[in-house]
Amino acid sequence: MIHRFSMLERALLSMNVIPHPFVDAGAMMGLNHALAAAVRLGIVDHLGDAPRPASQIAGDAGLSEKGTTLVLDCLEALGYVARVDAGYAFTRRGRKYLAAGSKDGLRYFIQFCDWLQRGYVDLDETIRHGRRAAGSMIEALGEREWELFSRAMIEISSTNVAEVTKLVPVPPGARALLDVGGAHGQYSIALCERHPGLTARVLDLAPVRRYADECIARHGAAARVSFVEGNFETEELPAGNDVVLAFNIVHGMDADGNRALFAKAHRALRPGGVLAVLDQVKGTGGSTQLARATTSFMALNLLHQASGTTYSHEELGDLARDAGFARTRCKPLRSPGFALVVCERR
Numbered sequence: 034m035i036h037r038f039s040m041l042e043r044a045l046l047s048m049n050v051i052p053h054p055f056v057d058a059g060a061m062m063g064l065n066h067a068l069a070a071a072v073r074l075g076i077v078d079h080l081g082d083a084p085r086p087a088s089q090i091a092g093d094a095g096l097s098e099k100g101t102t103l104v105l106d107c108l109e110a111l112g113y114v115a116r117v118d119a120g121y122a123f124t125r126r127g128r129k130y131l132a133a134g135s136k137d138g139l140r141y142f143i144q145f146c147d148w149l150q151r152g153y154v155d156l157d158e159t160i161r162h163g164r165r166a167a168g169s170m171i172e173a174l175g176e177r178e179w180e181l182f183s184r185a186m187i188e189i190s191s192t193n194v195a196e197v198t199k200l201v202p203v204p205p206g207a208r209a210l211l212d213v214g215g216a217h218g219q220y221s222i223a224l225c226e227r228h229p230g231l232t233a234r235v236l237d238l239a240p241v242r243r244y245a246d247e248c249i250a251r252h253g254a255a256a257r258v259s260f261v262e263g264n265f266e267t268e269e270l271p272a273g274n275d276v277v278l279a280f281n282i283v284h285g286m287d288a289d290g291n292r293a294l295f296a297k298a299h300r301a302l303r304p305g306g307v308l309a310v311l312d313q314v315k316g317t318g319g320s321t322q323l324a325r326a327t328t329s330f331m332a333l334n335l336l337h338q339a340s341g342t343t344y345s346h347e348e349l350g351d352l353a354r355d356a357g358f359a360r361t362r363c364k365p366l367r368s369p370g371f372a373l374v375v376c377e378r379r
């Protein structure tokens with residue numbers, strides 16, 4: 034992300050002397066493709082802490098030196114690599130997000146965004162009609178895309194699982210948690226680790242089971258966290274829960290879909306239980322550019338992928354009240370534009 038400007042650049046940008054579309058349409062497009070290519074073509078697999086010449090990196094990756102050098106220069110402009118002597122090495126940022134095996138890596142997320150981007154050729158149709166032309170992104174996923182999607186979700190959840198786990202108000206004595214569209218189950222696993230009396234069911238579609246099983250096994254959580262194959266849109270939710278999670282789910286549905294989901298979640302909770310909704314929530318994070326960019330781009334993206342959108346706390350509060358919840362509270366996350374909305378059932 035370009036985020037450091039000289040004083041002169043800042044002044045010229047604020048006076049619209051440097052044309053913003055040069056960056057918005059030009060530089061962002063080129064840099065984003067360079068980042069995706071660096072991951073897709075394995076350039077990042079041949080970078081490390083010690084500087085390496087572009088010719089060696091290109092040779093190891095089976096690519097042209099010319100193309101590889103230009104991609105590396107783009108990564109340098111983004112702050113992921115530094116040019117040292119005649120070679121390129123990861124910066125701290127590059128090592129954190131792009132190195133193989135980094136616990137904070139976002140390589141699948143980058144590749145999933147790259148795949149999503151190819152579907153943007155139809156964006157005009159979505160904008161014309163106010164909804165995706167046909168089906169949803171989920172229906173377009175093949176086996177490889179399910180892997181990119183599922184592993185991207187694992188990566189994203191890893192960025193905030195510790196923060197979110199502390200914010201979910203698990204009622205005293207709670208025993209059962211249902212993680213609706215819970216995918217990998219990382220939030221369920223962490224909540225069970227934090228609350229010893231809790232067991233969790235992760236409800237999701239069949240192709241996701243292997244990634245949930247993988248995460249559950251990695252954390253040794255099989256005794257308390259299980260995967261349940263199901264469809265939250267067409268089926269009733271399993272009943273008898275103290276906590277229901279709907280994390281990154283409501284943005285994938287229109288208001289009618291969410292009205293039905295909130296009602297199902299209410300029926301699936303025992304009295305005193307809570308529905309916790311995590312999403313990009315319009316109006317959180319103040320009016321910073323990053324918060325507004327996040328909720329606005331996600332709204333357009335979700336409209337295009339699934340005829341969904343992003344909602345404000347007020348809109349989510351209305352959905353919750355209509356479903357019978359007594360009170361909602363909005364807890365902003367560190368990441369601008371993200372928030373946890375807690376809905377309490379009496």
Ligand SMILES: C[S@@+](CC[C@H](N)C(=O)[O-])C[C@H]1O[C@@H](n2cnc3c(N)ncnc32)[C@H](O)[C@@H]1O
Pocket residue numbers: 171186187190213214215216217236237238241263264265266267279280281282
């Ligand atoms: C954006 S991901 C969120 C995953 C996880 N909750 C998180 O926050 O990291 C949405 C998840 O919902 C699942 N999903 C979408 N539609 C579904 C449906 N109708 N029934 C069950 N799961 C669904 C997807 O398979 C995917 O795993």
